[in-house]
Structure formats: C-alpha cells, structure tokens
Amino acid sequence: MEISYEKEENKKISRQEGKSRKGGFRTMPFIIANETFEKVASVGLQANMILYLTKEYHMSSAAGTNVLFLWSAISNFMPTIGAFLSDSYLGRFRVIALGTFISLLGLTVLWITAIVPQATPPSCNPTVEACISAKPAQLALLYSSFALMAIGAGGIRPCSLAFGADQLQNPNNPNNERLLQSFFNWYYASVGISIMISVTVIVYIQDKAGWIVGFGVPVGLMFLSAVLFLMGSSLYVKMKANKSLFTGFAQVISAAWKNRNLALPPRDSDGWYHYQKGSKFTVPTEKLRFLNKACIIRNPEKDMEYSDKTSWNVCTVRQVEELKALIKVLPIWSTGIIIGVTISQHSFPVLQAVTMDRRIFTEKIKYPAGSFGLFAILTLTIWVAVYDRIVVPLLAKFTKRRKGLSNKERIGIGLAISCLAMATSALVERKRRDTAIREGLAHKHGIVSTSAFWLVPQYCLIGLAEAFNAIGQIEFYYSQFPKSMSSIGVALMALGIAVGNVVGALIISILDNVTKRGGKVSWVATNLNMAHYDYYYWILCFLSVINLFYYLVCSWAYGSCEDIKDWDEDEVKITEELSILDLKGSPLVYPGSPLVFYSASGI
Structure with missing residues (x-):
C-alpha cells in the first residue's frame, strides 16, 4: 500500500511539473494574434458588405440589409453554442481551432465569389438598364460563406479570452492577479486597435483596390491567424471540458x-x-x-x-434559485432587443454616405463610406474612460454611491440616448433628401452637396447609448448572479443583440412590403432620394420611446437590485475560478470592457 501511495504521489508531482512547463506569457502572442487577425478580417467585411450586396449581387437596399441583419443575428447567437460545446464536450483549444479554420473557409468562399465571374450576376448600370438578379446557386454560395463565418465566430469569440487566462492561471503565484490584469489590458488594446484598423484600412483597401484585393487581405490575415495559433499548440495549457x-x-x-x-x-x-x-x-x-x-x-x-x-x-435548492435569478432578469433583458436594432444600424448609413459629399479638404481625398462607424467606436471608448475617471468620482459625491449611477440608471440613460440617436438620424436623412430633391436628383442617382459628416452625430450618439446601456446591462447581470453564473451575463447581452437583429430584419421586411403596395415607392427603396428613410428612422425612434417606458415599468417591477450578498460561493468551488473572472464558464468578455460590444453589434 505504501508503494502504491508513493507511485500515486510521484504521478501527481510529474503531472504538476509537466503543467508548469506549459502556458505563461510566452503563449500570449499566439492567442492575441489569433483574436486580433480574426477581428480585422471579420469586422472589416461587415462595415462595407452592404455595398457588395447592392452593387455586385444587385440586391435592393432592403434585401441587402435584411441579409446582414440575419448574418449578424447568427453571429451573435453562435457564441452561446460555442461556449456550451467548449465547457461540456470539446474544451477551449479545440473549439478555437475549429472556429479559426471554419472562419478561414468562410472567408475563402466569400473571396471566391469576388474572383470567379460566374459566382455573381453580370455587371450592369442600374441607372440605365434593368439588372439581372442573382441565381439561387450564386446566392447559396454567398450565404454559405456568411454561415461559415458566423459558425467560426461562435468558436473563437467565447473562448479566446478564457483560453488566454487559462495559460496564466496559477493560484500559488502571489502575482497571479497582476499577470491576469496585464493580459486583459493587452488583450483589450489589441482588439480595440484591430477593430479600428478594420473599419479604416480594410474598408479603404476595398474602396480603392476592389473586392478581390479587399476580400483577399482578410483571407491572408485569417490564414496567418490559424498558423500562429497552431504554432503555439505544444505550449498551451489545455483544460478539460467540464459540465456546463x-x-x-x-x-x-x-x-x-x-x-x-x-x-x-x-x-x-x-x-x-x-x-x-x-x-x-x-x-x-x-x-x-x-x-x-x-x-x-x-x-x-x-x-x-x-x-x-x-x-x-x-x-439542490441553490440550483433552483440560480434558475430563478435568471428568469427574474428576463423582462429587463427584453428591453435590450429594440436598442439592439438601433445600435446595429450600419447598412443604411453607409448607403446614405455614398450619396453625400465625403471630401476631406481636397477633391482627391474622400472619407470611406463604410468607415463612419469609427466615430461610434471612438465615442464609446473615450466616454468609458471619462466616465470611469472623471464622472464617477463627481457623481459619487452627490449620490453617495461608489459607482455614481446605479446599473439600472445607466441602462435607462442608454435607452433614452438611443431615442435621440434615431431622431437625429431621421432629421439628417430629411436634410439629405430635401437637398437631393432641390438639386434635381429626385429620380436619379448622384452626389448631393450635403456633407457626409452630418452623419457623425448619430454615430456618436449610438456609441454613447451603447456605452451606457450595454455596459450597464453586463454589470447589472453580474450584480444579480452568483459567480458561477458570471458567463451568463454577456451571453444574455449577445443574445439580446441577436434577437434585435432578427427584429430589425422583420421591421424592414414589413415596412418594405406595406409601403410599396399600390405601385408606390417603398420607404426603404434602393433609390434613397425617392424613398423615405427618414420615416424608417422615426419608426425606430417611436419604438425606442415605447421601449424606454416599458423599461421603466420593468425596472419598477424588479425592485431593488442590491448586489447579492447571500450566495454561498464556497459551495461552487471558488478554487476553480480565477481571481477576477469566472473563466471556467467561458465568458465572452471581461465585465466592464467596451470592446466586446464592437463585436456584438457588428460595428
């Protein structure tokens, strides 16, 4: 018995020594590079995709926007499945590897649609002739690329951050929390930079060099991402799957x-x-x-x-109470669906920008139509920093609360700002359309004299609304759930945006079908000067106002949202949780980070 006991102890020691030789900061370049290149590749495509659908596939503005809404919905829903597979069956390494290769395959298929002439309808000028619609086989190839990229995102997004933290997890290291925080900082910085590159450099390449080069660059970046991630395979700590x-x-x-x-x-x-x-x-x-x-x-x-x-x-009674806690927040969660529609308004503003004056100082330099989303990103990032460092200390003096505003107040403010964003969008579009009619462009395509930078305020308001509402939602969920449910908060946020995208597609379909009856011009017609996109934005504003009042009722019915103090965390094996996050549950993001919402909303 003593000999067997000694053998068992030796095995444990050898396993610990083997594990200690893996992981650490040397694995970070591979993991961060994988996430960075995936963001550059995927986000850069979304920003300009409406132009590809309308110009190359001859889709109407409404049809193209619906396709992108549904693509975004699937992309936001798949991470929930990816997290489940990672936790329950495959483990994070396998899910990230599969997601990377599936994303690469999806990008390659999309690239093929630009390379092979038979993959798209014949080129035409819609202003002088009727364009041939895409064939079912051509659409099937296009949609398969979107589906593959959505599935791939479902493997990478929920696991990348958690997998990186797995490499640094060492409870015996007194500096473990500092190392984790350093990793989080580098991770968020890389994701933020990659997204800004996506909506500027990638979009610029697509505008200047064409779709073949514009899609080829993301394919090359995604291939590099896959190679770098697999190069570090022998160095990774690979946690086994556990019950979800x-x-x-x-x-x-x-x-x-x-x-x-x-x-x-x-x-x-x-x-x-x-x-x-x-x-x-x-x-x-x-x-x-x-x-x-x-x-x-x-x-x-x-x-x-x-x-x-x-x-x-x-x-157990605790299990029952955890499910009750989830059900209890669902009414407030449902208020995030309509704002999920408003913060996902990327297609129509791009089409508006194409018809407006985008010159910067000289005739030769034009700001890319797909890059205006950068203003939402910058607004969100700057406001989060200002709010945390300046606004919160000032508010804390008056509210006597450490956080300044409560989570529910932040959610409500975000909803109110989203109403202003849609009202601003409607007013700007009305100004653009009136100018087009005054300049004789009512029945033809052309560039109006109105500056495209009139679109900047609505983007800034959308970014500000997201900063308040999205981060407020995440912190609200974290305050109401035990640590064992920390991954559920971001999963709910992503799911809300996914449902919002489906609702957005439904609104456009109904609006298009109803307003074009009797031979009338649809409010969301391809010719923006004959359409009434301002009416569409007013409808979203009206729905946002109703949603705001609905939220006030839900917030009142919910009652106090004091941080839960009586969850007995010792019961859920805190030793398996990281010092800052419950990364065992494959959270999609670290709470409070704005960078995840860029991915979720598709900016």
Whole structure:
C-alpha cells in the first residue's frame, strides 16, 4: 500500500511539473494574434458588405440589409453554442481551432465569389438598364460563406479570452492577479486597435483596390491567424471540458417536470428539500414556486445518494434559485432587443454616405463610406474612460454611491440616448433628401452637396447609448448572479443583440412590403432620394420611446437590485475560478470592457 501511495504521489508531482512547463506569457502572442487577425478580417467585411450586396449581387437596399441583419443575428447567437460545446464536450483549444479554420473557409468562399465571374450576376448600370438578379446557386454560395463565418465566430469569440487566462492561471503565484490584469489590458488594446484598423484600412483597401484585393487581405490575415495559433499548440495549457451551467438549468426544468404532480410541502416544513451540506439555501423562495418541485426529496434513501451532487431527478435548492435569478432578469433583458436594432444600424448609413459629399479638404481625398462607424467606436471608448475617471468620482459625491449611477440608471440613460440617436438620424436623412430633391436628383442617382459628416452625430450618439446601456446591462447581470453564473451575463447581452437583429430584419421586411403596395415607392427603396428613410428612422425612434417606458415599468417591477450578498460561493468551488473572472464558464468578455460590444453589434 505504501508503494502504491508513493507511485500515486510521484504521478501527481510529474503531472504538476509537466503543467508548469506549459502556458505563461510566452503563449500570449499566439492567442492575441489569433483574436486580433480574426477581428480585422471579420469586422472589416461587415462595415462595407452592404455595398457588395447592392452593387455586385444587385440586391435592393432592403434585401441587402435584411441579409446582414440575419448574418449578424447568427453571429451573435453562435457564441452561446460555442461556449456550451467548449465547457461540456470539446474544451477551449479545440473549439478555437475549429472556429479559426471554419472562419478561414468562410472567408475563402466569400473571396471566391469576388474572383470567379460566374459566382455573381453580370455587371450592369442600374441607372440605365434593368439588372439581372442573382441565381439561387450564386446566392447559396454567398450565404454559405456568411454561415461559415458566423459558425467560426461562435468558436473563437467565447473562448479566446478564457483560453488566454487559462495559460496564466496559477493560484500559488502571489502575482497571479497582476499577470491576469496585464493580459486583459493587452488583450483589450489589441482588439480595440484591430477593430479600428478594420473599419479604416480594410474598408479603404476595398474602396480603392476592389473586392478581390479587399476580400483577399482578410483571407491572408485569417490564414496567418490559424498558423500562429497552431504554432503555439505544444505550449498551451489545455483544460478539460467540464459540465456546463446550461446543463444545470436543464436538470432543474427536468426535475420540476417529473415532480409536477407532487404537492408542495408547507413553508415551515423541514427535511423536504434537497440541499448541499453547509449551504445557506435550505428552503427555496416563494417566487416561481413551480420550480421548487425540482428539489423536493421524494425518496429519502435514493435521493440522498445525490447529497453531494445533482441529477436529472432531484436538484439542490441553490440550483433552483440560480434558475430563478435568471428568469427574474428576463423582462429587463427584453428591453435590450429594440436598442439592439438601433445600435446595429450600419447598412443604411453607409448607403446614405455614398450619396453625400465625403471630401476631406481636397477633391482627391474622400472619407470611406463604410468607415463612419469609427466615430461610434471612438465615442464609446473615450466616454468609458471619462466616465470611469472623471464622472464617477463627481457623481459619487452627490449620490453617495461608489459607482455614481446605479446599473439600472445607466441602462435607462442608454435607452433614452438611443431615442435621440434615431431622431437625429431621421432629421439628417430629411436634410439629405430635401437637398437631393432641390438639386434635381429626385429620380436619379448622384452626389448631393450635403456633407457626409452630418452623419457623425448619430454615430456618436449610438456609441454613447451603447456605452451606457450595454455596459450597464453586463454589470447589472453580474450584480444579480452568483459567480458561477458570471458567463451568463454577456451571453444574455449577445443574445439580446441577436434577437434585435432578427427584429430589425422583420421591421424592414414589413415596412418594405406595406409601403410599396399600390405601385408606390417603398420607404426603404434602393433609390434613397425617392424613398423615405427618414420615416424608417422615426419608426425606430417611436419604438425606442415605447421601449424606454416599458423599461421603466420593468425596472419598477424588479425592485431593488442590491448586489447579492447571500450566495454561498464556497459551495461552487471558488478554487476553480480565477481571481477576477469566472473563466471556467467561458465568458465572452471581461465585465466592464467596451470592446466586446464592437463585436456584438457588428460595428
């Protein structure tokens, strides 16, 4: 027995020594390069894609915008699946590797559509002739590239940050928290720089060198990303997959359904509910009482076999309360759907910018139409820094709260600013359209004398609305959930934007079909001067105002949102969590970082 014990100890020591030789800061260039090049490749394509769809595939403005809305929706939904696969089955390394190669394949297919003439309809001038629509096979090739890129993003985005932190996780190192913070800083800096490069350099290349070169550069960058990531394979710490939190939610629902015919025991009864030893949660709360049946002990002898674990037949009281916490925030989460529509308005402003005066100082230099999203990014980034360093200390003196504004107040302010953003968009478009009609461009394409930089205020307001609302949402979820659910907050944010994109596509489809009846010109017609995009923006403004009042009702109904103090975190193995984040749950971002929202909203 002593010999076997010594062998076992030697095995443990050798495993620890082997693990210590892996990971560390030497792996950071490979991981950060992978995320950086993926961002440059993907975000750069989204900024200008509406022009590719309308010019090369002869899509109407409404049809092209719907395609991009749905592409963005899938791209924001897939990270939830990627996180689940990473946590439950494949592990982060495999999911990132698969996502990288699938993204590369998607980019390559898109590049082929630009290279092969038969992949797109014949070229034509829509101002003098009727253009031939794309064939089903041509659209299938295009849509397959979008689908592959969305699937690839679902593998990279939810795992990259967590995988990088895995390389630095060392509880025995007293400087571990500082190392992690240093990694986070470098990670966010690289992502921010890559996104700014995407909406400027990549868009400029597409405008000046054409689609073949403009799509070829992202393919080359993505190939470099894949090569660099695999070069560090032998150096990585590769954590094994563990049970996902989503599985725990499914277990509660399953157990509650199986016990649906059981009567709930009296409130003051003892010994009827299953809970882990030492837990503060021994009796479930009265809210959503139907879920309490999931933790009722039906057979004491059999169910007590699960005293230290849960099953599909009986769950702990804590598990039930975690699911209740998630359900409780859903009304406030739903208020993020409409703002998800407004912050994803990238296609129509690009089409507007194409028809406006984009000159900078001289006739030869023109600002790229797809690069105006840069102003939203800069506004968001600058405001986050100013708010954190200047505004919060000033507000704290008056509100007597450390954070200045509460999370719910920040969400509400973001919703209010989104109303102003849409009103500004409508007024600017009205000014552009009136100028076009006055200059005789009502029934033909042309450049109006109105400066395209009139679009800057609406982009700045969108960036400001996102800074308040999106970050407020994330911090709100983090304050209401236990640490074991920290990944759920960002997953909800991404899911809200995904649903918002679907709603945005639905609004455009309904508006297009209704307003063009009787031979009338659609409000979202391809000819912006004959259309009424200003009416479209006013509709979004109206929906945003209704959404703001809906939020006020939800916020009032939710009640106090004091940070949860009574979650017994010792129960969920804090030793497995990192000092700052619950990276075991594959969060999409670090809380409070604005950079994730650039990815989520597709700027």
